[in-house]
Amino acid sequence: xxxxxxxxxxxxxxxxxxxxxxxxxxxxxxxxxxxxxxxxxxxxxxxxxxxxxxxxxxxxxxxxxxxxxxxxxxxxxxxxxxxxxxxxxxxxxxxxxxxxxxxxxxxxxxxxxxxxxxxxxxxxxxxxxxxxxxxxxxxxxxxxxxxxxxxxxxxxxxxxxxxxxxxxxxxxxxxxxxxxxxxxxxxxxxxxxxxxxxxxxxxxxxxxxxxxxxxxxxxxxxxxxxxxxxxxxxxxxxxxxxxxxxxxxxxxxxxxxxxxxxxxxxxxxxxxxxxxxxxxxxxxxxxxxxxxxxxxxxxxxxxxxxxxxxxxxxxxxxxxxxxxxxxxxxxxxxxxxxxxxxxxxxxxxxxxxxxxxxxxxxxxxxxxxxxxxxxxxxxxxxxxxxxxxxxxxxxxxxxxxxxxxxxxxxxxxxxxxxxxxxxxxxxxxxxxxxxxxxxxxxxxxxxxxxxxxxxxxxxxxxxxxxxxxxxxxxxxxxxxxxxxxxxxxxxxxxxxxxxxxxxxxxxxxxxxxxxxxxxxxxxxxxxxxxxxxxxxxxxxxxxxxxxxxxxxx
Amino acid sequence: xxxxxxxxxxxxxxxxxxxxxxxxxxxxxxxxxxxxxxxxxxxxxxxxxxxxxxxxxxxxxxxxxxxxxxxxxxxxxxxxxxxxxxxxxxxxxxxxxxxxxxxxxxxxxxxxxxxxxxxxxxxxxxxxxxxxxxxxxxxxxxxxxxxxxxxxxxxxxxxxxxxxxxxxxxxxxxxxxxxxxxxxxxxxxxxxxxxxxxxxxxxxxxxxxxxxxxxxxxxxxxxxxxxxxxxxxxxxxxxxxxxxxxxxxxxxxxxxxxxxxxxxxx
Numbered sequence: 001x002x003x004x005x006x007x008x009x010x011x012x013x014x015x016x017x018x019x020x021x022x023x024x025x026x027x028x029x030x031x032x033x034x035x036x037x038x039x040x041x042x043x044x045x046x047x048x049x050x051x052x053x054x055x056x057x058x059x060x061x062x063x064x065x066x067x068x069x070x071x072x073x074x075x076x077x078x079x080x081x082x083x084x085x086x087x088x089x090x091x092x093x094x095x096x097x098x099x100x101x102x103x104x105x106x107x108x109x110x111x112x113x114x115x116x117x118x119x120x121x122x123x124x125x126x127x128x129x130x131x132x133x134x135x136x137x138x139x140x141x142x143x144x145x146x147x148x149x150x151x152x153x154x155x156x157x158x159x160x161x162x163x164x165x166x167x168x169x170x171x172x173x174x175x176x177x178x179x180x181x182x183x184x185x186x187x188x189x190x191x192x193x194x195x196x197x198x199x200x201x202x203x204x205x206x207x208x209x210x211x212x213x214x215x216x217x218x219x220x221x222x223x224x225x226x227x228x229x230x231x232x233x234x235x236x237x238x239x240x241x242x243x244x245x246x247x248x249x250x251x252x253x254x255x256x257x258x259x260x261x262x263x264x265x266x267x268x269x270x271x272x273x274x275x276x277x278x279x280x281x282x283x284x285x286x287x288x289x290x291x292x293x294x295x296x297x298x299x300x301x302x303x304x305x306x307x308x309x310x311x312x313x314x315x316x317x318x319x320x321x322x323x324x325x326x327x328x329x330x331x332x333x334x335x336x337x338x339x340x341x342x343x344x345x346x347x348x349x350x351x352x353x354x355x356x357x358x359x360x361x362x363x364x365x366x367x368x369x370x371x372x373x374x375x376x377x378x379x380x381x382x383x384x385x386x387x388x389x390x391x392x393x394x395x396x397x398x399x400x401x402x403x404x405x406x407x408x409x410x411x412x413x414x415x416x417x418x419x420x421x422x423x424x425x426x427x428x429x430x431x432x433x434x435x436x437x438x439x440x441x442x443x444x445x446x447x448x449x450x451x452x453x454x455x456x457x458x459x460x461x462x463x464x465x466x467x468x469x470x471x472x473x474x475x476x477x478x479x480x481x482x483x484x485x486x487x488x489x490x491x492x493x494x495x496x497x498x499x500x501x502x503x504x505x506x507x508x509x510x511x512x513x514x515x516x517x518x519x520x521x522x523x524x525x526x527x528x529x530x531x532x533x534x535x536x537x538x539x540x541x542x543x544x545x546x547x548x549x550x551x552x553x
Numbered sequence: 554x555x556x557x558x559x560x561x562x563x564x565x566x567x568x569x570x571x572x573x574x575x576x577x578x579x580x581x582x583x584x585x586x587x588x589x590x591x592x593x594x595x596x597x598x599x600x601x602x603x604x605x606x607x608x609x610x611x612x613x614x615x616x617x618x619x620x621x622x623x624x625x626x627x628x629x630x631x632x633x634x635x636x637x638x639x640x641x642x643x644x645x646x647x648x649x650x651x652x653x654x655x656x657x658x659x660x661x662x663x664x665x666x667x668x669x670x671x672x673x674x675x676x677x678x679x680x681x682x683x684x685x686x687x688x689x690x691x692x693x694x695x696x697x698x699x700x701x702x703x704x705x706x707x708x709x710x711x712x713x714x715x716x717x718x719x720x721x722x723x724x725x726x727x728x729x730x731x732x733x734x735x736x737x738x739x740x741x742x743x744x745x746x747x748x749x750x751x752x753x754x755x756x757x758x759x760x761x762x763x764x765x766x767x768x769x770x771x772x773x774x775x776x777x778x779x780x781x782x783x784x785x786x787x788x789x790x791x792x793x794x795x796x797x798x799x800x801x802x803x804x805x806x807x808x809x810x811x812x813x814x815x816x817x818x819x
Contacts, residue, residue, distance in 0.1 A: 003658060016699040053692065205556055205559065207557075209555060209556070252673075253629075255673075262614040264580075269577065270573065454562040454563070455562075457560060457563050460561045461563035462566060479584070480584035485671075485672040495584050496581055496582035498579035498581045499574055499575075499579055500579055503574030504571065507570075507571050
């Protein structure tokens with residue numbers, strides 16, 4: 001029997017829910033250790049206790065989150081084996097050996113986690129390096145687990161190593177299919193973004209629930225750090241997304257076109273709207289954050305201009321190339337004006353400029369409350385490079401619009417390199433410049449408006465919803481194939497639901513996820529309060545201790 | 554309760570996403586249904602089914618049928634408008650373009666089309682005949698019945714094979730066989746063998762003539778086969794039959810063009 005039905009909900013919806021929920025918890029338990037390890041390492045090297053406490057508090061979320069990951073994973077597995085037996089029979093036939101290895105790595109990951117969490121206080125001081133190594137091993141096992149699962153998902157999209165009858169000629173060929181590495185990289189980075197924003201939401205809830213000024217200062221700083229990591233890693237996502245799209249296109253140009261310009265093109269319009277909201281919320285939080293730094297007033301006047309650039313940029317980004325509503329309506333024609341904005345060149349220019357503006361916002365935040373004397377040339381160079389970079393990105397975008405496709409693709413790569421080059425160079429130069437800085441106003445942690453915390457919570461909801469939607473798009477691009485071109489989906493639910501229906505499902509899954517995540521947060525809170533380290537707060541300026549190196553985040 | 558209040562702005566934002574997603578056009582996609590096309594259907598009836606197939610099997614994702622839209626550089630594939638009356642649009646050529654799109658790629662476009670008889674479009678032979686009739690009806694008249702066209706060599710190819718590979722260097726014996734099949738060597742010489750009524754096919758001057766005509770060598774040779782009167786080699790009369798290019802399949806034509814142009818570039 002190829003398929004079984006699930007009463008009321010339908011087989012597809014059940015598997016959809018199980019897969020998405022599992023993926024979200026899996027992303028969480030992969031991202032938080034990575035995030036925690038980096039923070040712990042920074043605390044260890046800079047000898048700042050607050051980083052170590054923050055990493056420990058984040059790790060506290062992991063044991064209950066692991067439980068939910070296992071439960072949702074089992075639910076997904078059982079529903080796939082019972083509702084889609086023929087498909088699973090095929091997949092186990094292809095990937096059998098990897099399915100035996102997978103749980104072994106999962107066990108190693110779990111063991112590392114428990115040692116990492118429970119040995120935290122015992123492995124301090126001279127033994128800290130052992131603890132950091134434990135954290136590293138936890139991350140390595142977790143990443144391997146993800147890579148194995150990614151090989152299954154990517155094989156379904158772009159099967160490799162199999163002949164036309166679907167018989168595997170090479171297991172390695174099946175694993176290392178065209179979209180495996182792009183998916184690995186995209187998920188690795190996106191997981192960190194995801195985990196960082198969820199940790200920020202946790203901090204926001206704790207901030208809003210705190211009455212103690214010391215606690216408020218600590219959770220304000222925790223939310224800020226999470227948001228910063230989330231935003232920083234998000235810088236890479238559009239490019240990694242393009243890399244994934246590029247490989248999808250390499251596997252099958254028609255699949256690539258279906259995704260970005262065909263029946264799924266409207267999903268990308270929704271995606272653009274969602275990412276726009278996300279960037280605006282993150283920028284809003286950063287701009288509100290300026291208010292906690294005395295002396296930041298000159299920077300705040302740039303906010304309206306930045307807002308305008310972000311909104312115009314997103315308008316370009318969300319413009320679709322073709323606007324067909326139904327296949328019957330499609331004639332393959334393009335809108336006379338808007339289709340020009342829907343091409344790759346203007347979109348790349350818009351995204352790159354948006355990222356540049358967000359980076360400049362961050363530079364402002366970093367500089368607020370600090371005064372530097374005698375670094376005018378360096379400052380001029382920094383701004384010169386940023387302006388030059390912006391002009392080059394725009395120029396390449398305009399030139400690419402008129403250039404042949406092959407040249408346009410090359411120019412888009414140059415655009416990315418220009419953006420990353422400008423960010424990296426000016427960041428190093430600014431760090432050098434700030435070494436001579438005199439602090440005229442330390443961040444008054446805990447003094448930020450409550451609405452900034454609402455923005456952090458909203459960011460967590462938005463990224464979860466976005467992840468759900470894009471997971472649908474990646475899966476939907478196979479149309480009526482379980483495994484593209486090899487194993488056809490002949491179930492009653494084969495095909496794609498209406499976009500609204502997909503959005504409804506995504507919303508339901510998001511709400512279930514947050515209901516479960518709320519329990520994770522509660523368990524973490526009830527498992528004991530963390531001793532909150534001193535953070536500068538309103539009226540409590542941060543005291544710089546001897547032997548403590550300043551870490552410029 | 555305070556935690557729920559703090560979540561309200563986030564829920565409002567999700568509500569906006571939900572509203573937007575339900576407000577925009579609700580694109581859906583159904584798996585293509587196999588059409589049972591009888592051999593008795595007239596070309597006009599087949600063309601009507603062909604129109605449905607073109608719209609349902611994803612052809613318009615890359616091609617367009619709007620006059621003037623999707624011209625070179627903007628569309629991903631050639632515009633279908635008026636394709637039925639283009640000089641090369643013989644039923645055989647159109648069928649071959651569906652079966653093996655990489656055999657002849659229209660200038661200015663990239664070889665990205667998967668075979669229409671392989672996944673994902675997976676046209677049956679009868680459906681391919683219907684699509685050819687529909688294409689002929691765009692400016693011209695549908696004229697083929699089921700059974701008139703050659704059958705595809707393979708109905709379902711592997712996905713990897715579905716993406717046509719770039720034409721490989723043809724074997725000399727294979728090219729010679731093609732040239733003999735159409736009687737080319739009766740008038741032209743190749744490698745010192747053949748007639749002398751027309752210019753030799755491997756003479757070095759072809760590269761200069763192509764340059765003068767502002768064409769690549771391959772395009773110049775192709776043009777000389779498809780429209781022999783367009784460029785005449787000095788000292789030779791215009792006596793070559795004009796229908797050789799139409800008689801050749803697109804693959805044969807490309808094999809000859811590639812072989813000759815590669816030989817001249819060595």
